[in-house]
Amino acid sequence: MTLGLHLPGDSVIHRLPVGWKIGCLLLASTGLFLVSDPAWLALALAGVAILVIVARIPPSVMARQMAPALVILAILVAVQAIFASGREALELGLRFGALLPLACLVTFTSRVSDMIEFIERITAPLARIGFDPAAVALALTLAIRFIPVLFQLMTEIRDAQRARGLERSPLAFFAPLLIRTLKMAHEVSEAIEARGDPAPPDGPAGRSRANRK
Amino acid sequence: MIELRDVSHAFDGRMILHDVHLRLDQRRIGVVGANGSGKSTFARLLNGLLVPTQGRVLVDGLDTRTDGKAVRRAVGFVFQNPDSQIVFPIVSEDLAFGLKPLRLPRAELDARIDAALRRYGMERYRDHPCHHLSGGEKQLLALSSVLIMEPRHVILDEPTTLLDLRNRNRVVEALGDLPQRIIVVSHDLDLFRDFDRVIVFDGGRIVADDDPAPALAHYVSLMS
Numbered sequence: 303m304t305l306g307l308h309l310p311g312d313s314v315i316h317r318l319p320v321g322w323k324i325g326c327l328l329l330a331s332t333g334l335f336l337v338s339d340p341a342w343l344a345l346a347l348a349g350v351a352i353l354v355i356v357a358r359i360p361p362s363v364m365a366r367q368m369a370p371a372l373v374i375l376a377i378l379v380a381v382q383a384i385f386a387s388g389r390e391a392l393e394l395g396l397r398f399g400a401l402l403p404l405a406c407l408v409t410f411t412s413r414v415s416d417m418i419e420f421i422e423r424i425t426a427p428l429a430r431i432g433f434d435p436a437a438v439a440l441a442l443t444l445a446i447r448f449i450p451v452l453f454q455l456m457t458e459i460r461d462a463q464r465a466r467g468l469e470r471s472p473l474a475f476f477a478p479l480l481i482r483t484l485k486m487a488h489e490v491s492e493a494i495e496a497r498g499d500p501a502p503p504d505g506p507a508g509r510s511r512a513n514r515k
Numbered sequence: 516m517i518e519l520r521d522v523s524h525a526f527d528g529r530m531i532l533h534d535v536h537l538r539l540d541q542r543r544i545g546v547v548g549a550n551g552s553g554k555s556t557f558a559r560l561l562n563g564l565l566v567p568t569q570g571r572v573l574v575d576g577l578d579t580r581t582d583g584k585a586v587r588r589a590v591g592f593v594f595q596n597p598d599s600q601i602v603f604p605i606v607s608e609d610l611a612f613g614l615k616p617l618r619l620p621r622a623e624l625d626a627r628i629d630a631a632l633r634r635y636g637m638e639r640y641r642d643h644p645c646h647h648l649s650g651g652e653k654q655l656l657a658l659s660s661v662l663i664m665e666p667r668h669v670i671l672d673e674p675t676t677l678l679d680l681r682n683r684n685r686v687v688e689a690l691g692d693l694p695q696r697i698i699v700v701s702h703d704l705d706l707f708r709d710f711d712r713v714i715v716f717d718g719g720r721i722v723a724d725d726d727p728a729p730a731l732a733h734y735v736s737l738m739s
Contacts, residue, residue, distance in 0.1 A: 308605060308642070310642040413605065413608060414603060414604050414605060414608060415603060415605075415608040415611060415612075440602075443602060443603060443604075444602065446604050447601070447602060447603060447604045447645070450644075450646040451598050451646065454646075486598075486599055489594065489596065489599035489600075490599050490600075490602075492559075492564055492594070492599075493592075493594055493599050493600040493602075494602060495564060495587070496562060496564055496587060496591075496592035496594075497587075497592075497600070497602070497612065497613045497660065497661070497664075
């Protein structure tokens, strides 16, 4: 599982600041929704293909990353073709066909830590109204980091239930998944605290935990 | 030096640790005990993850109750399951995580990351997704992420439990080379053969505190 994370490289796109890349993605996606001429949309798609080549992202990696979204897109295009018109289906296909690899390109060429730093920076002014940018950034990081860990957990639980002949029991799957996820969440919070606790405000450590085992 | 003065700890009205009074001034200290004997609670008290319900824990003169952040800078903690300790998806990003509050210049940050990776021959994993590492490599990354903070003491809670023999040996070898004071909680008795001191817990109390051979013999007789 690659999770669409950073692919190291030294292309021009890799070297661009992450804020620029996210800004361009926002502008491009807005632009793609303002344009409805299939010729312009096809041109945009070709432009994105050139960017992918410039970033030296292997086509196989890009295809693997986009595969689940492309299946959904194919269904949407088919529905549009049946219930609307061929032209609208073409517009939809080209628009999202350009947008999806562009979004993947941003994630492939940007380090998660740079993205998180960028989010922290742009949300910093919200600290005045009680928003904690560092905590939100940390939560986003953990969400990305723990997707493969949770998949591994689900596989382990599914295998264990199958070994016991309980593969059709949702309770036998979700109960241990919930318990182990909560236990892991507790361990992770403890580990973050032990590693220096960069998110929460200053204060004596562990005071809130004085009565915990 | 780490010092526990008349430390007791209770959870839900149940005593987990009773009257522990210790000075930990040797370089390699092992902690053993049956499941539920209080050894993991003991380990968590040493870097302020837990604050004792009675008594004081002092790390180089700092009280874990009032100087928690400074204590955690001085005492690194490696957990049993590295998956719970690795926060960022990419190896180099995870190593950089603990250094974030120091706001180091990029060049110094990279130099520290490179040095940490070189220590265990993991340079090629710099931009690798953490979830692609083997169990032993993950544990070495977890250890590196602690060592990069340059703590004076390192606590390890069952660091070899989830590892196969080859990875266990890699981690043991890594521990042997550390200049810091290390305190290891483990059921892996072989790990403690060359240690300076072994403390045995039973029912929340210290029942033996000696050189490895007599302490481990006491533990084995306790378990049989």
